[in-house]
């Protein structure tokens with residue numbers, strides 16, 4: 477018998493989909509916030525055709541799963557199989573020993589000094605974006621224009637990944653980039669898609685095989701538009717990956733190593749003993765992984781940041797004043813960024829309210845007992861301070877709900893208010909997440925390897941854009957939706973494309 481059958485949760489809407497339609501076919505996080513409101517931090521959800529999930533937002537339980545349990549909570553097999561479609565057998569896909577080996581080789585490229593050394597790349601790309609926008613605004617009637625900022629940020633973060641991760645000029649800002657890069661644009665929303673009843677059912681029903689190898693075998697024999705696009709993308713990027721791996725290896729032999737992520741990875745791999753070294757196939761997969769994991773996530777986080785600045789002009793003005801006061805025309809340095817507390821507070825608040833990924837999906841590898849920070853009362857009336865978990869239990873770890881827990885972030889967790897980070901409202905103590913105790917970068921052995929890279933990149937972009945431009949809302953924002961499609965993407969009601977139209981104008985220099 478399932479150990480979670482006695483846990484409270486909503487009644488299933490249907491046998492075919494359980495609660496999955498009401499949970500997933502909403503704007504990002506709405507299903508989570510409703511469970512949080514009604515059941516607290518632990519709930520049971522019904523999956524398709526009799527399946528079930530344990531939904532977890534309790535900080536102590538999450539800390540146990542992410543931090544203390546190592547590989548005891550593995551990725552769900554059918555989700556791993558999906559990740560193979562967009563990034564191959566690389567780090568996002570790998571489990572257990574294979575993951576440990578891949579991650580050990582990749583870690584040195586993502587350390588604190590290595591990430592800090594990438595700041596000049598990010599400054600350079602953010603200035604290029606700024607110049608493009610200035611050209612557009614200066615040519616417009618009142619130096620203001622409605623721009624789809626997500627489209628621009630997607631291109632800019634693609635160029636940033638190109639330079640900082642691969643030492644390649646992708647040219648996405650200048651000319652939309654090559655065929656490969658255009659294929660990567662919006663790949664996640666395309667492959668994982670805005671949830672539909674059909675899509676949710678098909679994805680969840682794969683659960684019955686309980687094997688990523690079988691689901692991958694099925695994917696390899698299916699044809700549909702999504703799989704076709706994923707395959708084309710793979711073929712295109714593999715060509716580039718092969719060239720890149722051999723040119724980096726050649727540069728290393730000639731002693732011409734560079735500081736980009738991939739050069740460091742090739743170097744670290746060459747230093748490994750033969751048994752733990754990444755194969756060529758794995759290196760190609762890591763390139764695809766970094767391209768995808770490091771591109772859309774940052775573009776979306778920056779988009780939500782500009783949206784919140786547009787909605788909160790007082791935050792925008794205060795941030796601009798701090799940035800201009802600290803920067804004073806000098807080249808931006810990491811220590812200058814550290815001297816901007818409001819910038820740090822704004823960035824943390826954006827990542828708290830708008831985490832680009834809102835769930836992690838896991839499965840218990842063995843029987844376990846979850847400790848709970850907040851006791852729960854079961855359907856039969858027992859009060860539990862810890863929860864037994866049976867091997868095979870499927871869990872939905874809610875980044876969205878944890879990031880809005882009133883016990884951790886203050887009594888108004890749904891409000892965007894950077895001041896909570898400065899006035900003591902944010903609770904200190906139990907550490908679950910890796911940046912500001914947020915779960916936005918996940919945590920533990922599978923936590924985001926690129927989080928420092930992302931933080932430097934986003935800081936560089938925010939400093940450049942806020943000091944030069946003013947952001948305001950547009951009429952279209954009345955139709956704005958936060959769509960969960962691999963990453964949380966802005967879309968407009970009734971339209972399919974990822975987009976965020978904001979009014980952008982030149983910022984006043986007298987302020």
Ligand code: HEM
Pocket residue numbers: 567568579641765766769770771773774777831832833836837915916917918921922923924925926927929930
């Ligand atoms: C705002 C930006 C970012 C956010 C919010 C973010 C978030 C995350 C999250 C939640 C995970 C865990 C996924 C899971 O376990 O299923 C993850 C993993 C990962 N991220 Fe990031 N990420 C960001 C930027 C980046 C960047 C810039 C890079 C690389 C340059 C990167 C590379 C990776 C990789 C390789 C993994 C897999 C780690 C592993 O499984 O060991 N991410 N990220």
